[in-house]
Amino acid sequence: MILHTPVLLHEVCSFLNPESKLIVDCTLGHGGHTMALLWLAKNARLIAFDVDEHMLRKAELRIQNSELNINERIEYIHGNYADIVSVLKGRKTDFILNDLGVNLEHFKDVERGFSIRWSAPLDMRFDTSKWPSAADIVATYSVDQLKALFEHYADFSAPKALELAQHIVTTRKAKPIITTQDFKAILNACGLGDKACTVIFQSLRVETNKEMDNLKMFLSAFPETLNSAWRCLVITYHSIEDRFVKQAFNALVATWNYKLVTKKAVQPNYKEVAINRAARSAKLRILEKN
Ligand SMILES: C[S@@+](CC[C@H](N)C(=O)[O-])C[C@H]1O[C@@H](n2cnc3c(N)ncnc32)[C@H](O)[C@@H]1O
Incomplete structure (x- = not known):
């Protein structure tokens, strides 16, 4: 079984108050963070979201089969963390990751x-029951929509984003773009190397899963669910996500009801990055309610 290595695990756990009563793990994944948090907070219950049902069930099985004896304390939600307020139904949480x-x-x-x-x-869908897939986007978006996508989520300049968008629209008239390699061939034909192709793939994934919309909804919703003197932690992996989180946290701090637990984002040390390359771009920001 391929297991996701939880990023900044030690650091995340160090910000947990073991007296926490209700924890929310917005993105259960394979459950690495959840298992550690519930092991430390012996009396806590935890609400675990994952929009990918396959991932949620796999984590549930992993946790059931572990010897931690924590499964009865977890409420598994196949759903979007952007819906945190409606799922919590008035319950207040002590720690959100x-x-x-x-x-x-x-x-x-x-x-x-x-x-x-x-x-x-x-x-590229996290939730395979939802429309559209990445191929649907590539097949149906207008030149303007594709251009905006590459500008906003891949940080491409307007002329480069336009060139790519036009090339996609011209190519798809001759032959549908169905596979990852069909799409990569178009990027290569526009002169993009592997690094730029990876950034474009990431931008398409972000659009497919409405990742920025979900993050914005979460950032405006979570304060309603947080108890006094407790914390919200967000780990981001690219600059656009991190910018949103930083701005939202700073806006809350400006209301005097919140404070930043660390002035700068916490980043993995070289040992963690050496073991887990996926951690290299991670940034952890921590907000505390007064
Ligand atoms: C980085 S992984 C989480 C890894 C996890 N912390 C662990 O220790 O295994 C992110 C997870 O979030 C899920 N996800 C992405 N967007 C989501 C959303 N809007 N709501 C709920 N889950 C989401 C993905 O399916 C994926 O499993």
Whole structure:
């Protein structure tokens, strides 16, 4: 079984008050953070979200089969963390963790089309019951929509984003873009190397899963669910996510009801990055309610 290594695990746990009563793990993944948090907070209950049902069930099985004896304290939610307020139904939480982004398994499961390396359907959905897939976006978005996507989520300049968007629209008229390699061939034809292709793939994944919309909704909703003197932690993996989190946290601090627990984002040390390359871009920000 391929297991996702929880990022900044030691640091996340160090910000937990073991007296916490209700914890929310917004992105359960394979459950690495959840297991550690419940092991430390012996009397806490935990609400675990994952929008990917396959991931949620896999984590549930892993936790049931572990010897930690924590499963009865977990409420599993196949759903979007953006809906935190309606799921909590008035309950107040002491500790929220939102570890954004992709699970290692999303890349390793070739058929899901997240990886640029292998030929697979261009899918990229976390929740496979939802529309659109990445291929639907590439097939239906206008030049303007594609251009905006590459400008906003891949930080491409307007002329470069336009060139790419136009090339996609011209190519799809001749031949549908169905697989990851169909899409990569178009990027290569526009002169993009592997690094730029990876950034474009990431931007398409972000759009497919409405990652920025969900993050914005979460950032405006979570304060309503947080108890006094307790914390919200967010781990981001790229600069656009981190900018949103930083701005939202600073806006809350300006109301005098919150404070930043660390002035700067916490980043993994070299040992963690050496063991887990996926951690290299991680940034952890921590907000505390007064
Ligand atoms: C980085 S992984 C979490 C890893 C986890 N902390 C662990 O220790 O295994 C992110 C997870 O968030 C899920 N996810 C992404 N967007 C989501 C959303 N809007 N709501 C709930 N889960 C989401 C993905 O399916 C993925 O499993």
